[in-house]
Amino acid sequence: xxxxxxxxxxxxxxxxxxxxxxxxxxxxxxxxxxxxxxxxxxxxxxxxxxxxxxxxxxxxxxxxxxxxxxxxxxxxxxxxxxxxxxxxxxxxxxxxxxxxxxxxxxxxxxxxxxxxxxxxxxxxxxxxxxxxxxxxxxxxxxxxxxxxxxxxxxxxxxxxxxxxxxxxxxxxxxxxxxxxxxxxxxxxxxxxxxxxxxxxxxxxxxxxxxxxxxxxxxxxxxxxxxxxxxxxxxxxxxxxxxxxxxxxxxxxxxxxxxxxxxxxxxxxxxxxxxxxxxxxxxxxxxxxxxxxxxxxxxxxxxxxxxxxxxxxxxxxxxxxxxxxxxxxxxxxxxxxxxxxxxxxxxxxxxxxxxxxxxxxxxxxxxxxxxxxxxxxxxxxxxxxxxxxxxxxxxxxxxxxxxxxxxxxxxxxxxxxxxxxxxxxxxxxxxxxxxxxxxxxxxxxxxxxxxxxxxxxxxxxxxxxxxxxxxxxxxxxxxxxxxxxxxxxxxxxxxxxxxxxxxxxxxxxxxxxx
Amino acid sequence: xxxxxxxxxxxxxxxxxxxxxxxxxxxxxxxxxxxxxxxxxxxxxxxxxxxxxxxxxxxxxxxxxxxxxxxxxxxxxxxxxxxxxxxxxxxxxxxxxxxxxxxxxxxxxxxxxxxxxxxxxxxxxxxxxxxxxxxxxxxxxxxxxxxxxxxxxxxxxxxxxxxxxxxxxxxxxxxxxxxxxxxxxxxxxxxxxxxxxxxxxxxxxxxxxxxxxxxxxxxxxxxxxxxxxxxxxxxxxxxxxxxxxxxxxxxxxxxxxxxxxxxxxxxxxxxxxxxxxxxxxxxxxxxxxxxxxxxxxxxxxxxxxxxxxxxxxxxxxxxxxxxxxxxxxxxxxxxxxxxxxxxxxxxxxxxxxxxxxxxxxxxxxxxxxxxxxxxxxxxxxxxxxxxxxxxxxxxxxxxxx
Numbered sequence: 001x002x003x004x005x006x007x008x009x010x011x012x013x014x015x016x017x018x019x020x021x022x023x024x025x026x027x028x029x030x031x032x033x034x035x036x037x038x039x040x041x042x043x044x045x046x047x048x049x050x051x052x053x054x055x056x057x058x059x060x061x062x063x064x065x066x067x068x069x070x071x072x073x074x075x076x077x078x079x080x081x082x083x084x085x086x087x088x089x090x091x092x093x094x095x096x097x098x099x100x101x102x103x104x105x106x107x108x109x110x111x112x113x114x115x116x117x118x119x120x121x122x123x124x125x126x127x128x129x130x131x132x133x134x135x136x137x138x139x140x141x142x143x144x145x146x147x148x149x150x151x152x153x154x155x156x157x158x159x160x161x162x163x164x165x166x167x168x169x170x171x172x173x174x175x176x177x178x179x180x181x182x183x184x185x186x187x188x189x190x191x192x193x194x195x196x197x198x199x200x201x202x203x204x205x206x207x208x209x210x211x212x213x214x215x216x217x218x219x220x221x222x223x224x225x226x227x228x229x230x231x232x233x234x235x236x237x238x239x240x241x242x243x244x245x246x247x248x249x250x251x252x253x254x255x256x257x258x259x260x261x262x263x264x265x266x267x268x269x270x271x272x273x274x275x276x277x278x279x280x281x282x283x284x285x286x287x288x289x290x291x292x293x294x295x296x297x298x299x300x301x302x303x304x305x306x307x308x309x310x311x312x313x314x315x316x317x318x319x320x321x322x323x324x325x326x327x328x329x330x331x332x333x334x335x336x337x338x339x340x341x342x343x344x345x346x347x348x349x350x351x352x353x354x355x356x357x358x359x360x361x362x363x364x365x366x367x368x369x370x371x372x373x374x375x376x377x378x379x380x381x382x383x384x385x386x387x388x389x390x391x392x393x394x395x396x397x398x399x400x401x402x403x404x405x406x407x408x409x410x411x412x413x414x415x416x417x418x419x420x421x422x423x424x425x426x427x428x429x430x431x432x433x434x435x436x437x438x439x440x441x442x443x444x445x446x447x448x449x450x451x452x453x454x455x456x457x458x459x460x461x462x463x464x465x466x467x468x469x470x471x472x473x474x475x476x477x478x479x480x481x482x483x484x485x486x487x488x489x490x491x492x493x494x495x496x497x498x499x500x501x502x503x504x505x506x507x508x509x510x511x512x513x
Numbered sequence: 514x515x516x517x518x519x520x521x522x523x524x525x526x527x528x529x530x531x532x533x534x535x536x537x538x539x540x541x542x543x544x545x546x547x548x549x550x551x552x553x554x555x556x557x558x559x560x561x562x563x564x565x566x567x568x569x570x571x572x573x574x575x576x577x578x579x580x581x582x583x584x585x586x587x588x589x590x591x592x593x594x595x596x597x598x599x600x601x602x603x604x605x606x607x608x609x610x611x612x613x614x615x616x617x618x619x620x621x622x623x624x625x626x627x628x629x630x631x632x633x634x635x636x637x638x639x640x641x642x643x644x645x646x647x648x649x650x651x652x653x654x655x656x657x658x659x660x661x662x663x664x665x666x667x668x669x670x671x672x673x674x675x676x677x678x679x680x681x682x683x684x685x686x687x688x689x690x691x692x693x694x695x696x697x698x699x700x701x702x703x704x705x706x707x708x709x710x711x712x713x714x715x716x717x718x719x720x721x722x723x724x725x726x727x728x729x730x731x732x733x734x735x736x737x738x739x740x741x742x743x744x745x746x747x748x749x750x751x752x753x754x755x756x757x758x759x760x761x762x763x764x765x766x767x768x769x770x771x772x773x774x775x776x777x778x779x780x781x782x783x784x785x786x787x788x789x790x791x792x793x794x795x796x797x798x799x800x801x802x803x804x805x806x807x808x809x810x811x812x813x814x815x816x817x818x819x820x821x822x823x824x825x826x827x828x829x830x831x832x833x834x835x836x837x838x839x840x841x842x843x844x845x846x847x848x849x850x851x852x853x854x855x856x857x858x859x860x861x862x863x864x865x866x867x868x869x870x871x872x873x874x875x876x877x878x879x880x881x882x883x884x885x886x887x888x889x890x891x892x893x894x895x896x897x898x899x900x901x902x903x904x905x906x907x908x909x910x911x912x913x914x
Contacts, residue, residue, distance in 0.1 A: 314800060339802045353800055356793035358860050367790050368801040370783045377783050382727040421801065 005030045005195050006051075006084075006164055011062035013046055013055060015438075020046040021060070022219045028164065028195055028212075033186055035206040036199045038216035039241055039468065044199050047216065048166055052086040053079040066164070083163030087153045089172060093141045100124040100137035103156050127155040131185060147178030154185065165189065165196040171205060172300060183209050201298055203234040203505055215240040234505065235498070242468060242497035250473035251449045254456070257476060258289030260327070261460040262343075262429045267321035269309040269484075275317060279305045280484045283321070287429060287460035292451060294475030294492070295464045296500050302484035303464045304348055307431045311345035312338035325428070339368060344427035346418050348434035348464070350411075354418040357407035361399055362388035364406050364417050368425040391420035395450060412443025419450060430454060431462040436470060448474055468497045480504060543905065544853060544869050551873065555880030562883050563876075566758035569751070574685065574830060576875035577764040578603065578823035579842065580868055583849040584775045585819035587867040588812050590850050591779075593792040593859025594643060594650035596813070598657030599820040599846055602635055603839030604665040606824030611674035611834025614681060621681040629821050635661065636817020637810070644809040658843070666836050675833025685829035687763045699760030706752030710745040717741060764826060771819075776864040788812065793860030845874055848895065852902040873898065 006028040013021040021043045028034045038044050050060050053073030064071045066082055073079045076086075093102050100120050109119045124137040133151040141149060150170060157165055167186075171179040179202075186196050186209055200206050206213060213232065215222040222240050225232050269280035279302050287293050295303045308315035310323065312335030323332050325341060332338040338345075347353040355364055365388045366373055373384045388402050395416045399409060406417055415435060422430060432451070436444040451474060455461055465471050471478055478495050480488035480503040488503035556563045563569075582599050589596050606628050613624045635657070642653040676682075693700040717737070724731050731737070755761050779785040790798040791805050799805045823842075828834050853870030855862025874895060881891045 311800075312802075334804075335800060336802045336804060345800065347800060352794075353796050356790050356797055356860065358793050359789065363786065363790070367786070367798070367803070370786060374783050378781050379783060379786060381781070382723055382729065385729060386727055425802075 003030045004028070005067055007065040008047070008051065009063045009065070011047065011050055011060055011064075013050055013060040020219050021050070024062075024216070024219070024221050026214055026221060028197060031190055031193050031195055032211040033190055033196050033198055033209050035210035035213045036197055036216065037201075037203070037206060037213060037237060037241060039466070042216040042241075043219040044216055045168065046219075048086055048168060048197070048199065051079070052076055052084060052166065080160050083161055084166070085157035085160055085162040085164075086166040087150075087157060087168065087170065089169040091146075091149050091153055093149055093152060095142040096140060098138045098140055099128070099133075099135060099144075099152055099155075102141055102152060103127060103159050105156075107159060123159070124155075127158050130158060131155045132181065145178075146173050147175070147181070150174065150178070150182060151185075162194060165194060166199075167196060168199045169201065170198070171200065171202060179205065201505070203237055206237070207232065207234065213237060217241060238498055238501045238505065242501060249445070249469065251445065251452055253452050253474070255290060255292075255476050256456065257291045258458065260286050261289045261325065262287040263324040264310060265322050265324070267306070267309070268319065269305060269316035270318040272315065272317050278484055279316060280309060283484075283486055285462070285479060285486070287462060289458045289460055290455050291477065292455050292461045292463050292475045294471040294478040295462060295481060296468065296471045296478055297466075297481035297504055299466060301481045301504075303481050304433055305484070306481070307345055307433055307462065307464060310338075311335060311343060311431060314345070339425055339427075342426075342428035343431070344368075344422035344425055344429070345431045346422050346433060346435060348437060350414050350418050354421075355406045355414060358405060360403045361392070361397065361406055361409070361417055362402045365391055365420045365424055368421050372424070387424065388420075391424065395420055396446070410439075410443075412439035412446070415439055415443070415447065419447070423454075427459065429460045429462070431464070433464045434466065435463075436465070436467070444470075468500055471500070472497065544866060544873070544902070547902075548869055548873050548876065551876055551880070555876065555884070559880060559883045563880055564754070566754045568879070568883075569754050570758055570762055572875055572879050573762055573765050573768070575879065576871055577685075577768055578826050578839075579845050579849060579875065580768055580871045581771060581819050581823045581826065582816075582842070582846045583853075583867040583871045584771055584864060585816035586846045587775075587850050587853075587855060587862050587864055588779070588788055589650070589816055590847075590855045590857070591788055591792045591859060591862045592809055592812050593795065594809070595847065596639070596650065596654045596657075596816050597843050597847075598635075598639065598654040598661055599816065599823070600839040600842040600844075601658045601661035601665065602632065602817065602820035603824040603827055603842060604836065605635075605661040605668065606632055606821040607828035607834045607838045608665045608668040608674070608836070610681075610825055610828050611677075612668050614677055615674050615834075621678055624681075625684075625825060628825055629818055632817040632819075632821020632824070633814050634817070635821070636814040639817070640810040640813025643813060644806040650813075665838075669834060669836050671836060673833045673835045675831075677829060677832055682829050682832055683763060685764055685826050688760045689763060689766060691760055699756040699758075702752050702756040702760045703749075705761065706749050710748050713744060713748075714741050772864065772868055779864050784808075789860055791859075846871075848899050849874055852899055854902075854906060856906075870902075 004027050006026075008024065008026045011021050011024045011026075012019070024043065024047060026036075026047065036044050036047070046055075049055050051064065053075050056074045057072035064073075066084060069082075071079070071082065079086075094105065097105070103124050104120055109116050109123065121137050128135065128137070128151075131151045131154050133148060133155060135144065135148065141152065144152070154165070165186075170182055174182065183205060186198065189196060198206065198210060207227070210227055212227060213225045215225070215237065217240070225236070225240075263284075263286045265284055267280055267283040267285075268278065271277040271279050283306060285293070295307075297303050305315050309319050310332065312332055313319055314335055323330050330341045332341055332343060351357060356367070362384060366384055370379065373380055373387055385402060391397070392399065392402055397409075397413050397416045397420070399413065406414060409417065419432075419435070435447050435451075439447070451461060451463065463471070463475055465474075472492060472495055475492050477491050478489070478500065479486050480500055482504060488500070490499070552563065582603075586596060586599065609631060610624050610628050613619045613627065614621055619627075639650075639653050639657050642648045643650045688699075689701060689705075691699050691701045693704075717740075721731050721737065732740075752761070755765075779788070787798065787803045787808055790801070791803060791808055795805055824839065827838050831838065849871035850862060850867045851857065851870070852873050853862065853866030853868070855867065877895055877898065878891065881894065886894075
């Protein structure tokens with residue numbers, strides 16, 4: 001078909017232990033805005049990384065045709081050459097360079113290595129006009145708002161003679177009027193014959209501008225909806241995003257829920273750099289003994305920020321509010337105090353924040369509670385080995401020796417080391433932040449089993465996850481967070497994916513139904 | 514020793530056990546073997562001068578300050594930072610000692626205490642900037658390098674101050690007293706060597722029994738015997754050499770205590786474990802309840818005290834405080850740590866490695882001087898050795914990954 005600009009056929013991409021994309025086919029017509037939707041982890045970003053050459057040809061199977069030509073991109077440069085430009089969620093601009101310098105970075109308007117500044121500036125002005133950016137070309141990126149930075153990224157794409165523009169969550173960090181401007185720009189590009197792929201969680205935006213919508217779920221294409229023919233509702237999209245088989249993915253759970261063990265009241269947190277930005281606002285959460293409490297929401301909803309601010313103020317400034325354990329107010333103003341008050345936080349980013357990768361498994365497990373294996377500040381090594389081998393067996397950490405370095409373990413086993421560390425600290429309240437991210441199905445099941453066991457021992461657990469089925473399968477009660485606020489609370493028995501998704505997605509406040 | 518307790522595969526033969534042990538500890542053994550090779554090389558090149566008792570004594574005295582500071586520098590490097598100011602701290606503390614003792618006639622013991630306190634204060638000053646104000650240590654200590662060198666000139670008004678009283682000099686140039694007064698031979702030194710060997714063997718036996726009590730595999734008994742025989746032979750050999758000259762130098766006793774103490778703290782204590790964790794991944798350590806700024810601060814305080822101690826040893830050895838004392842010494846100290854296997858990105862390195870690295874530099878300096886190689890070529894050789902040692906590290910790392 002001549003009106004198809006991009007066609008991806010039977011794309012399969014596997015990571016060690018995980019099939020991220022399974023036989024995905026996806027096509028975009030000339031001059032349309034094609035939305036790509038799906039839950040976190042559905043495979044949207046992986047698909048776009050395959051398309052743009054971040055994962056080079058050969059690391060996936062399947063074929064890509066762009067304007068009728070088969071493409072075998074080795075890197076991003078190759079894909080940009082043919083007019084495919086991707087703009088990532090985290091903008092790739094150099095903050096201390098000007099708009100003009102950023103626009104032509106890697107594509108300098110130069111003759112034998114000497115930059116022609118007049119040409120650079122005049123072209124920058126022309127491109128800025130096309131995207132509606134009214135700033136001097138010499139303005140530094142760092143002095144501009146995120147909305148304008150986004151426009152610079154788009155202008156940069158135009159400078160590369162873009163034919164298909166891919167935007168990954170472009171409005172995630174924009175306010176309403178900036179978002180609106182951006183969407184108008186996409187419509188204007190469409191009129192000029194530039195196609196775009198829009199990845200977005202904001203279904204209202206998708207509905208407003210998209211001509212077609214493709215839904216991905218668990219690494220597979222579910223369906224492609226044509227918005228020009230039918231009137232597609234948000235509910236229709238949500239149903240496509242979440243419907244899936246849930247049998248046998250979670251171990252059976254027998255909850256014995258006791259008294260309230262942990263509570264935070266009127267918790268407010270501000271952003272550490274932008275001190276007027278609230279990242280948690282008036283949050284109230286309770287956790288009871290033996291209860292697994294889910295914290296659902298999108299990435300960026302403020303769940304990790306909330307959890308870290310509770311854990312010894314490891315995140316944020318101007319934190320206010322109180323924390324209570326067994327009805328008594330407790331001091332959790334430093335990480336040290338939080339740990340000694342029986343709180344543990346297992347991070348979502350185990351490599352950057354959870355593990356000392358260059359150290360042995362045993363050193364990682366004992367780090368948060370060295371006193372327990374020491375006498376007068378001196379580590380009793382045999383005792384340490386006994387303790388850590390105990391955790392290795394209990395959580396079945398697969399390793400050649402307890403002295404093996406953490407860096408050489410698989411994701412699932414690394415996660416078990418992180419969990420072991422916090423179990424050894426003997427907490428009463430465990431905050432688990434995306435404990436199953438990036439690990440395979442079997443290891444996930446093992447982690448769920450551990451969580452069940454901890455709950456049955458009477459610990460209170462806060463479970464943060466972006467995967468709704470997991471939240472529903474593991475938790476007793478669910479809080480939904482959006483924009484740093486708790487926007488919904490329900491027992492798991494009354495929750496469904498559609499219901500939670502509605503709280504997550506809907507822009508206006510929902511009153512408890 | 515901690516390094517020998519790696520889980521050996523149970524069903525392997527003798528040779529396999531040894532090769533596994535060697536492969537697991539290739540960094541430590543490799544450097545030690547290289548050091549011995551360099552020593553043997555110079556022993557022949559110098560016509561047997563290197564291992565003469567008087568030269569061994571000199572070797573120890575000449576390198577004592579580098580080793581002293583390498584202990585502190587190792588902790589800083591393991592934390593992920595660097596201290597460029599130590600050479601200048603050596604000078605300013607030496608100058609202070611000279612001014613207090615020679616100009617103000619303050620008792621040398623009081624002066625010693627004051628100097629160590631000033632060292633701690635200098636460390637605290639720099640540590641505060643690095644740990645709490647989050648200024649990179651490279652910049653802070655580069656500034657410190659200039660500031661303390663400048664203050665040295667201010668204190669000494671540009672000239673050397675000396676001489677020192679005998680008691681102060683003895684810190685560096687003295688030997689332990691001989692209680693037996695055996696003519697021509699320092700019997701006390703031999704007795705200390707015997708005592709030390711016995712204590713080490715007993716400690717190792719106890720550790721072995723402790724491991725067996727917990728049901729862990731231990732290295733085969735013959736390897737245990739071989740290891741202890743080698744260590745005893747090395748101690749007794751050194752003591753014999755020292756005894757046939759003037760006995761054990763005071764500095765060597767001090768070094769022994771310091772090295773043992775720091776090796777123990779880094780490998781066996783909570784503080785040591787936390788320093789490695791901080792250097793390996795500061796964020797993860799922090800989220801595990803380690804108070805990383807405070808720990809880093811004290812690491813710098815410790816460095817300051819050791820640099821002050823080195824300053825005193827230098828001044829006592831030269832018997833005067835000179836404005837250029839310790840000039841460029843920071844480079845030898847840092848090189849010793851890297852030759853000894855420390856990683857510039859933090860989290861990796863051992864005290865024993867740093868000491869071996871310091872001796873490597875010391876033996877090279879000493880051997881090349883005796884052979885008569887010019888100072889110009891000495892620097893070229895030392896630089897090359899540093900590069901080769903790091904290359905060896907990188908090669909090993911890639912092979913194991």
